[in-house]
C-alpha cells in the first residue's frame with residue numbers, strides 16, 4: 201500500500217475529498233461508477249478551453265493548428281498508456297458507445313454478407329458471459345436479433361469465477377465473436393482474458409474486451425490482452441465524462457465497416473460516393489471532443505506519475521483487506537470469491553434483512569458514498585441469487601482508515617434497521 | 621439530513637409487518653418496476669361489486685424499507701375508501717412526496733403514512749415511496765375498465 205506521505209499527496213490532488221456530506225467528511229467509495237477528478241487536469245482542461253479552443257483538423261490559422269496538435273498529442277498519450285499505436289485508438293463518447301460501434305459494424309456487415317469476419321448469419325454464434333454489464337450484453341442481444349445468430353452465455357461459478365473451460369464449453373467453430381469483461385463491475389474478479397482470447401482465436405472468433413474496470417486499476421498492454429477490441433471510459437479513470445475509447449488491432453480496424461459517417465472522415469467526396477480515411481478517422485466523423493481528450497490525457501498523466509504498477513498494488517492490497525473485513529461482518533454476504541483469483545479493490549455484498557437502498561442511505565448519513573442497486577448487471581445478480589447489492593469500490597485516493605471506517609458503519613446497519 | 625427524519629420507527633415496523641402482503645384473490649394486479657434499483661411490486665386493489673369502494677389491497681414484491689412500508693401503509697389506510705376519496709388521497713400523497721420537504725402530511729388524514737413525509741427531502745427516495753401508489757392507481761383503472 202502507499203506510504204502515508206504518498207497517500208496524503210495523492211489525496212491532496214482531489215478537492216472533492218475535502219467536501220463535507222451531511223456535515224461529515226466525504227468518504228468516496230464509488231470510483232467504479234465514476235472516479236473523482238484531480239484538480240491539475242481539470243484546471244489544465246479549463247485553461248485550454250479558455251485560451252486554445254479552435255477547430256481540430258480544419259483551417260490554417262495558428263489556433264486551429266495548435267488545437268489539432270494538442271488533440272493528436274492527447275490521443276498519443278492515451279494510446280501509450282495501454283501500449284497501443286495512436287492510429288488504433290478510436291475516440292467515442294464512452295465504453296458503451298465503443299461496444300455499440302463494434303456491434304453495429306457486425307449488423308451492417310451481416311446485412312450485406314461482407315466483410316466475412318464481421319458478417320453473421322443464422323446458425324452462427326455470439327458468446328458473452330454471465331458476468332456482463334448491460335453495456336456488453338444488450339448490444340449483442342440486438343445483433344443476434346438482427347442477424348439470426350445465436351447468443352450463447354458462458355457461465356460463471358457460484359463464486360463468480362469465469363474459467364477458460366466455461367468459455368470453451370460454449371465455443372464452437374460457428375462462434376464469430378466473444379465478448380467478455382476484463383474485470384466484472386460487480387465481482388471485482390480479474391478474468392483470465394488472455395487465455396479466453398486465445399481459445400476464442402482458435403475457433404476464429406473476434407474478441408471484444410470490456411476493460412472499463414481494468415484500465416483505471418492495472419497496467420494494460422493491449423497486445424498482451426490478446427483481444428481484438430478493447431473498450432474503456434475516461435470518467436472511470438479520473439478523466440471527464442463524455443469521452444471513451446475503442447482500441448482495435450490495426451488489421452481488424454482496417455476491415456471493420458464504418459458505422460457513422462460525415463465530415464472529417466473522408467478523402468474524396470462526390471455526390472454519389474466518397475472515399476474514407478483509414479482508422480481512427482474513419483470511425484470519428486464530425487467535430488471531435490477536443491477539451492475532453494485534453495482532460496483525459498491529463499488524467500492519464502496523473503495516473504502515470506503515480507505509476508500503474510503501484511496503483512494496482514495499492515488498490516489490490518487494500519481491496520484484499522476490504523474483502524476480508526466486509527465478509528467478517530455479521531449478516532453480510534459478499535458476491536464472488538477471493539479464493540484462487542486475482543481481484544481489484546471492489547466488493548459487492550448483500551446484507552441480511554436490509555435492502556441495499558437502505559444500506560446506502562445509512563452509509564450516506566456517515567458521509568460514505570457507495571453504489572446500490574443492480575449496477576447495470578441484472579442477469580448476474582439473478583444468477584447469484586439476489587436482486588441487487590451494495591458495492592464499495594476503491595480508487596487511488598482510498599486509505600485503510602476509510603475502509604475501516606466504512607466497515608465499522610456497515611457493521612451497525614442491521615442494528616439500525618432492527619434486524620440484528 | 622438527519623437519518624431519523626427518514627426512517628421513523630413506524631416505517632421500520634411496517635417494513636417488517638407488511639399489511640396486505642400476499643395476493644390471494646383474483647383481480648387486476650398492476651406490476652410496477654423501478655429500473656434504477658430493480659425494486660418490483662405486484663399490487664391489486666379489490667373493489668366492491670359496483671366498483672365504487674375499496675375492499676382491500678393485496679401486494680407482493682421486493683424493495684427497500686421505504687417502498688415496502690409505503691405499500692403496507694397504503695393497504696392499511698385505504699381500506700373502505702370510495703374511489704373519489706382514494707383519488708384525492710393519492711393526489712395529496714403524491715404532492716407531498718414531490719414537495720422537497722415543504723408539505724407535511726396530516727396525521728389525522730393520512731395516519732401512519734404521515735411518517736413518510738420526511739421522504740420528500742430525500743429526492744432519490746421519492747420513487748421508492750411512490751411505487752405502490754402508481755401500482756394502486758393503475759390497478760383501479762384496470763379493475764374499473766373490466767367492470768364497464
Ligand SMILES: Cc1ncc(COP(=O)(O)O)c(C=O)c1O
Pocket residue numbers: 232233294295296297333335336381383384385410412413433435444576
Ligand atoms: C464493466 C463495465 N462495462 C461497461 C460500463 C459502461 O461504461 P460507460 O457508462 O462509461 O459507457 C461500465 C460502467 O458503468 C462498466 O463498469
